Amino acid sequence: MNFSVPDLVFYAVALVTLATAVYAVTSRNIVRAVFSLLGTFFGMALLYGLLAADFVAVIQVLVYVGGILVLLLFAVMLTGNIETAQHSNRSAGLWLGALTGLSLLALLLPLAIKAPWQQSGVGEYAQTTASIGTALLSNALLPFEVISIVLLGIVIGAVVIARHRRVEDTEAGK
Amino acid sequence: MIQVGLEHFLVIGTLLFALGVVCVITRRNAVAILIGIELILNASGVNLIAFSHYNDRAVEGSVFVLFVIVLAAAEAAVALALILAIKRRLRTIDVDRISSLRG
Numbered sequence: 609m610n611f612s613v614p615d616l617v618f619y620a621v622a623l624v625t626l627a628t629a630v631y632a633v634t635s636r637n638i639v640r641a642v643f644s645l646l647g648t649f650f651g652m653a654l655l656y657g658l659l660a661a662d663f664v665a666v667i668q669v670l671v672y673v674g675g676i677l678v679l680l681l682f683a684v685m686l687t688g689n690i691e692t693a694q695h696s697n698r699s700a701g702l703w704l705g706a707l708t709g710l711s712l713l714a715l716l717l718p719l720a721i722k723a724p725w726q727q728s729g730v731g732e733y734a735q736t737t738a739s740i741g742t743a744l745l746s747n748a749l750l751p752f753e754v755i756s757i758v759l760l761g762i763v764i765g766a767v768v769i770a771r772h773r774r775v776e777d778t779e780a781g782k
Numbered sequence: 783m784i785q786v787g788l789e790h791f792l793v794i795g796t797l798l799f800a801l802g803v804v805c806v807i808t809r810r811n812a813v814a815i816l817i818g819i820e821l822i823l824n825a826s827g828v829n830l831i832a833f834s835h836y837n838d839r840a841v842e843g844s845v846f847v848l849f850v851i852v853l854a855a856a857e858a859a860v861a862l863a864l865i866l867a868i869k870r871r872l873r874t875i876d877v878d879r880i881s882s883l884r885g
Contacts, residue, residue: 618786622794629798632817633805645817648798652824655791656847659835664844664851668827671851676820676858683813683862687869700878705808712800720792727788731838739841740848748845755852762856770863772870 618658625651642680649673660730663737791832798825812865812875816858823854 628647635641649672656665744752798821805818827847834843869875872882 615786618790622790625794626797626801629801629821633801633809633821638811638814641814641817645820648821648824652828655794655828656831659791659831660839661831661835661844661847664827664831664847667848667851671855672820672824675855679858679862680813680816680820683816683865687813687865687875700810701808705804708807709800709804712803713796716796716799717793720796721789725788725792725833725836727836728838730836734839736839736841736844740844743841743845744848747842751849755849759852759856762859766859766863769860770866 614658618655621651621654621658625655638684642677642684645680646673646677649677660733661736663735663740788832788836791828795825795829795832798822798828810876810878812861812868812877815877816861816865819857819861820854823850826850 625648628644628651632641632644632648635644649668652672653665653668656662656668802818802821802825805821806815809815809818827850830843830846830850832843834840834846865875868880872880874880
């Protein structure tokens with residue numbers, strides 16, 4: 609068994625990604641779980657980089673680490689009792705969860721390893737940004753436009769849902 | 783070149799997906815359930831990128847993952863708004879205690 613450097617990088621990144629994901633799932637402290645997710649998202653970005661998807665790796669860091677993780681932290685800080693953060697992440701149904709997880713793994717892992725997936729080689733390395741831009745404005749133009757409308761709706765909807773209504777508005781204002 | 787094959791990345795995707803499902807099932811904090819959903823979406827992303835990479839670096843995988851990331855961000859924003867509204871109205875985000883609609 610002789611490992612090349614990319615192999616070792618892959619195994620190290622995979623270990624970090626899975627270990628932080630396990631901690632995020634099992635931690636009883638919700639703040640620690642969210643911060644542990646930082647390692648998972650960075651690990652995913654490195655995996656994308658190993659798969660030569662450079663643009664997606666950068667977007668993963670920008671959106672997940674810079675956006676979604678901060679949103680999760682806001683949610684934790686605005687809703688949790690930080691003083692009692694030790695047990696802020698109650699869990700229940702552990703047996704059901706373990707049973708479901710193990711049966712999922714028993715079902716999917718042999719499929720992932722043994723199935724004859726279509727593979728036609730990795731081809732030449734090339735930067736993906738230009739081809740992604742071309743695809744977004746040609747083949748994927750309709751989903752690109754639809755998702756911009758979805759984002760507009762999301763922004764308006766999130767503001768409406770989270771808006772602080774006064775009591776007289778909801779009781780007498782209707 | 784990297785010697786690890788498609789199956790290695792599929793195994794990582796499978797493990798992340800199972801972890802996310804377990805998180806959604808066992809956690810009772812709404813934010814933690816959101817974490818599980820993000821793990822599931824990330825698992826789908828690594829599968830898509832791996833398949834496209836081992837099929838002549840098709841660009842469609844990257845495009846799909848970009849859409850998944852955008853929808854994940856949108857879902858996180860709406861979920862945060864919902865969690866804040868629920869917290870303000872019911873004083874808890876424990877999903878077992880949110881039972882106002884129970885007859």
